[in-house]
Amino acid sequence: MVGNVPVGGDAPITVQTMTNTLTHDVAATVAQIKACEAAGVDIVRVSCPDAESSAALKDIVKQVNVPIVADIHFHYKRGVEAAQNGAACLRINPGNIGSEERVKEVIKAARDYNCSIRIGVNAGSLERDLLEKYGEPCPDAMVESGLRHIKILQDLDFHNFKISCKASDVFMAVAAYQMLAEQTDCPIHLGITEAGGLRTGTVKSSIGIGSLLWAGIGDTIRVSLSADPVEEVKVGFEMLKALGLRHRGVNVIACPSCARQQFDVIKTVSTLEDRLAHITTPMTISVIGCVVNGPGEALMTDIGLTGGGKGTHQIYIGGQTAHRLREGDESIVDHLVKMVEEKAAEIDAKSKDKAA
Template identity: 70%
Template sequence: MSVRPYREIARRRSRQIHVGPVPVGGDAPVTVQTMTNTITADVAATVAQIRRMEEAGVDIVRVSCPDEAATEGLRDIVKQVSVPIIADIHFHYKRAIEAAEAGAACLRINPGNIGSAERVREVVRAAKDHGCSMRIGVNAGSLDKHLLEKYGEPNPEAMVESALEHAKILEDNDFREFKISVKASDVYLAVAAYEALAEACDYPLHLGITEAGGTRVGTVKSSIGMGWLLKKGIGDTIRVSLSADPVEEVKVGFDILKSLDLRHRGVRIVACPSCARQGFDVIKTVEILEERLAHIGTPVSLSILGCVVNGPGEARETDIGITGGGTLANEGSANKVYISGLAHHNVGNAEMIDHIVDLVEKKAAEIEAAKAAAESAATESAGTAAAE
């Protein structure tokens, strides 16, 4: 039995597909996606934005391909970035074929609005020929007319029926390398639709609360909706939809996964909200550290607590911790630094931030060195076994 069963998440069993080299579904980690908002035909601007996303750790990036200039630009974009690219296609089947030929790793389509059965077959043929997977994207705001007439409004049943209708079109063309999303801006509607879809099929699910809003409201809505589903084991890849810089979507996505212990990337900071007991300016310190540690992709945990009430306890659970040693009115008191949960040494306020950055960078380097050594030993062991 698990020591902490309340932390266990039993992932839904789904089949696995690939978006380029990135596995989605099955036992693969939950991946984080975002979407560019540059004009796709502007290759330089789009590549620059994708590279910022890559620095933030994004796994997959989607670009819109509404016209031929966009799919032509896509051909150059995929050559200049390292993450797999999904081409977002609506209505025009030729754009899907062009995107597959241009190097897209995945096509985001609705088979039902591509056109005739022959056009769908052409798109599937192009996907097979060029190794593309697909995503069926159902949105509560654009359900098929016959489903709205049948159900009277967007509801979970209508969304799931739409998803399964589109899935059958691909299945009838002997194509099963696809994932499905059933997004809504209403949290309850989206959650209910995903829960029902998870029961109805075994395809990987792309989670999202669509049109969630600006950074603050959108983060809250997305965290509630996707956190709700992820805790139940539902979801194989996520996109946080914010009316904000797409890089923020990546950061929030990883924060959601880190909060649920599903992915570990970068520095996880545990910090108090601060009060009159704080021995240093906690809020400003955290703000600066988040910026100065953003370049670290290695999982490292850091606790920043303003006083000794909860500081030592939180430090026991993190790689590095610091606890305020006095009050803002008494800044001469040294702050206590904890290493691997144990009190280690003191540091004053003036040098504290630089000192923490140095400790975290060294810890990250140690973790990476240990990881490289373990991988090297495993490779050497496998080689020895093969030789024998």
């Protein structure tokens, strides 16, 4: 449990991100967390490099709705302070947290304040003895580091923990996670660390995290991007949607467009995605520029649009032809947004009736 959010077992795969504000700037950090909440984030991590940052947690956790993970490196006392100040989870790096005695102090604080722990192994900061043993960072060294610290926690009768084995090299990370999954059944946090900017990091993370999720490995994910944390959340959910593992918001199926298109598909889709960002109800819409694939795609979506000649396009609902939209009567985007909002309200109402 990370606060009130379950991780592992039959729980939904959760999406995490990490703030990049100065943690002691409470207003800026809270604003960033709230923006991520609006995007659907389940868990947010903040770095606690100094006593001022760990003290700020007391104010931060009161103002947000998601559990906060305190990221701890080097100074084990920051972990103790973070637990005392309301962190729901402590992320500790075995390679730089210090001696086993210091780890024990952090574990005691976690137990005393009902705080979970993430063992965060990273290829870039492995213990010196493991680097000497293996010669360089490698999956075997990463997994040995992780299992070593799992044993420490279990020997101290502490079991509310998860583990990650991150590397910036996709192959190394995937191999480490595969080995780890074979040797432990504790919840696994997936990530490709330091993946890069928005485009590069999305591709690398999708290959690495996506292949592991496809293989049934992983309980919570964080897409590491040199970008706005909100983008990490969006990419995380898109990844889960693409794999059919979790559904949130509108999945837009759209053609790349070509000379056959009967309207500007790319501009329409870009605007539409922005206008539909507030919809959290799971549904699928298709936006196809011509009749080659449009009708077929519409059969499999809640709402479909197929471009037609002479500025007249076909609208589908539930795979059935519904009505035509003539350009000039109403913009394509406005029309589709209205339809999606109405459909979302209908789906939500049915869900409430079933729950009642």
